[in-house]
Amino acid sequence: MRYLPLTDADRGEMLAKIGAPDVDALFADVAAVHYLREPIADLPGHASEMAVERHMRRLSDKNLAAGDAAFFLGAGAYRHHVPASVDHIIQRGEFLTAYTPYQPEIAQGTLQMLFEFQSQVARLYGCAVANASMYDGSTACWEAIVMASRITKRNLAILHEGLHPHYVSTIRTMAKFTGDSVADRAPTLSADAGIDALIAEIEANAPSCVVVQYPDILGRVYDLAPIAEAAHAKGALLIAVNTEPVALGALKSPGEMGADIVVGEGQAIGVGLQFGGPYLGLFAVRDPKHVRQMPGRLCGETVDAAGKRGFVLTLSTREQHIRREKATSNICTNSGLCALAFSVHMTLLGEKGLRALAAENHRLACLAADRLARIPGVAVVNDVFFNEFTVTLPGDARAIVRDLAERKVLAGVSLGRLYPDEDQLASGLIVAVTETASEDDIETLAAAIEEVLR
Template sequence: MRYLPLTDTDRTAMLDVIGAPSVDALFADVPSHLYLDGPIEGLPLAAGEMAVERHMRALSKQNLAAADAAFFCGAGAYRHHVPATVDHIIQRGEFLTAYTPYQPEIAQGTLQMLFEFQTQVARLYGCEIANASMYDGSTACWEAIVMAARLTKRHRTFITDGVHPHYVAVAQTMAHFTQGHVDYACPAAKAEVGEDAICAAIDEETSCVVVQYPDIMGRIPDLQKIADAAHGKGALLIVVNTEPVALGALEAPGNLGADIVVGEGQALGVGLQFGGPFLGLFAITNPKHVRQMPGRLCGETVDADGKRGFVLTLSTREQHIRREKATSNICTNSGLCALAFSVHMTLLGEKGLTALAAENHRLACMAADRLAQVPGVTVMNESFFNEFTILVDTDARQLVRDLAQKGILAGVSLGRLYPDGDGRENGLVIAVTETNTEEDFEKLASALQEALSKEMGA
C-alpha cells in the first residue's frame, strides 16, 4: 500500500468541515505542560540502527522488573503466576492473527472461545450475561455508567471514595463531553468504608452508585447494604473489581445486589507488561438490560445441518452499524487478552481458583502480621483479601523510591494515587500474591524498619 500524505489543501478542507481553526486546536484538552517543546531528552537526533539498539538496551536496563525484585505493587495491576500453557495457546496462528469474527463460517474457534469466556465471567461475577470483553477496566466502568443513565433516565453518578482514582479520572473526563454529573470525593486513609454515609448520599436524582470491591485500599465494602439503599431510590449499583482472584474467596457481586459488574481481567492470564495491554470485563444481572449493554456478545445457535455453532449476536449496538444511535463507541474487545484470561481460568477451574484465592489471602495475612511488628508501621485494614494499606511515619512516596534502590518494589503509595495531599502521603498499598515468599516479607520488613529508624533519627 502506498503512503499518500495529505496536502495543506486537504488539511484545510478537513478543518473547515469540522469547524476547527487549526490542527493544534484538536488537542486543546491536552494540558499544556504535557506538550513537547523540543526533541526528547536523551535520544540522539540521528543515529545508525546498531547505535539505536545499543542506546535503547542501555535505557531498558534502568527498569526494575517485577521478576527481579521483592514485588508488592498492586492497585489495579497484579503479578500472578501465568502458566506457560497460556502463552503457548494464545500464540497459535489461528488466534494470534484473528480479527473480530464477523464471518462465523471461518471463525468458529474464536467464537467458541469468546462464548466460553462470557460464561466464565458471568459465573465469576454472579451475573446472568457477560459480553465478549472490553478494552480495560476503567473504560468498562465508564460504559457501565452511561448504560445506567440510559436505563434510569438520570444523569447523576455517585462514585464512592474507594474506587481507583484512575477509573474516576476516566469517568470525569468522559462526563465532560456527555454532560453527565459525577459526584466524587477523595478518600481518607481509614479502615472504615463508611457504608452509612454512602447510603445517605443516594437521592432520587442518582442514576447509579459505583463501588469497588475490594476497594483501592484493600477494604471490603458491604455491597448488599449499598445495593438496598440504591434500589430504594431507583438507582443502580455498579460494582468494580480490579482483582478477579479475590472472587475465588469473596461472594460474587451479582449475588449481593449489583446490577452491573465491571472489572479488570489482567490478573488472570495477562502478565504485567509496563502498563498494558489490559482486559475489560462487563456483566449484568438483569437479562432485560441486554440490549443496552456495550460491546459484542457471542451466542450459541445451530447451523443448517442442526449442528451446534456460534455467532456474534445483538451486534446492532455497535458503532460500525448503528453509528450515532450506537450505545457504545468501543472499537476493540482485547480478544487475545480475553483468550489468555479464558485459558488461565480453564486451567484453574473452580477448585483451582478457590485454592489460589486462599493462598493469596494466607500469604497476605502473613505479610500484614510481619509488617505490623515494624516500629512506625500500622496496618490500617480490619479486613482484606490480598491487598492492604499500611500507614508509616513518613512520606511513603520517598520510602518507595528508597526501597526500589535496594531491589524492593514496596507497593503503591497513596500519595502517588492522590498527589493533592490532604493527609494521605503516609499511606502505602501493599499487594501480596502467590508469587511472594516469606523471604520477600522479611526483606520488606527489614528495609522498612531500617528506613523508618533513619527517618526518626534524622
C-alpha cells in the same frame, strides 16, 4: 516508503478525485499555529538497527523489572504467575488469525473462545450475562455509568470513596461530554469504609447509579447488600467494580449481593503487567432485561445448516452495525488477545484451582500484614482484606517507597502518588501480596522498611 507505498501520481489522483488541491487542504480545520514546520527538537537522527537496539537496551536497563525485586505493587494491576501454556495456546493459528470475528464461518476458534469467556466472567461476577470484553476496567466503569443513565433516565452518578482514583479521573473526563454529574470524594485512612455515609447520600439524592469498588482501593472488603438495597429503593442501579478477579475465588460475588452491573479489570488472570497495558475490561449484568443496553458485543451458540454446533456474534450494538443514534457504545473491537489469555488461564485453573490460588494469596497477605504490624511506627489500616491492604508509615510514603526501590524492594503504591492533593493520605501505602511473593520476600520487605525507618 515501506509504510506509505503511494507514489506522487497515486496521491495526485486521489486528491483530484475528492477535489482537494493538496494534502494540506485535508487539514484545513487545524489552526496553522498547531502545524509542525520544523523537525521535532532533540529527536535523534537516523541510526543503524544495531545502534538503535543498543540504545533501547540501555534505556530498558534503567527499569526495575517485577521479577528482579521483592514485589508488592498492586492498586489495580497485579503480578500473578501465568503458566507458560497460556502463551503457547494463544499463539495457535486458529486464534491468532481471527482477531475480530466478522466472518463466523472462518472464525469459530475465536468465537468459541469468546463464548466460553463470557460464561466464565458471568459466573465469576455472579451475573446472568457478560459481554465479549471491553478495553480496560476504567472505561468499562464509565460505560456502565452511561448504561445506567440510559436505563434510569437520570444523570447523577455517586462514587464511593473507595473507587480507584484513575477510574474516577476517567469518569470525570468522559462526563464532560455527556452532561452527567459525578459526586465523589477521597477516602479516609480508616478500616471504616464509610458505607453509612454513602447510604445517606443515596437516600438524599436520586442518582442514576452508585459505584463501589470491591475490594476497594485500600483493600477493604464490605457487604454490598445494604448499598444495593438503598440504591434500589431510590430507583438507582448498583455498579460494582472489581480490579482483582482472583479475589472472587474467595469472596462472595457482587452479583450475589445485588449489584446490577459488575465491571472490572481482567489483567490479573492470564495477562502480565506489561508496563501498564494493554489490559482487559470485563462487563456483566445481573438481570437479562438489561442485555440490550450493554455496550460491546455478545457471542452466542447456535447450529449450522447441517445441525452442527457453531458460534456467532449475537448482539453487537455499535455504530457500524446499527443506526449511529441507536448505538450503545463505540467499542469497535475488543482486547481479543487479552480475553483469550484470560479464558485460557481460567480454564487451566478451573474452579478448584481458582479457589486454591485465592486462598494462597490471602494466606501470604495475612503473613505480610502481621509482620509489618510488628514494625514500630507502622500500622495496618484494614481489619478485613483479601490480598491487598493499606499501612500507615511515619512520614510521607512516597519518599520511603523511593528509598526501598533503591534496595530493590518494590514495597507498594503510595497513596500520595494516587492522591497528590490529599495531604492526610500521604502516609498511606497500599501493599499487595500475591502467590508470586515468597515468605522470604515478605521478610525482605519488612527488614528493608525497618532499615529505612531507623
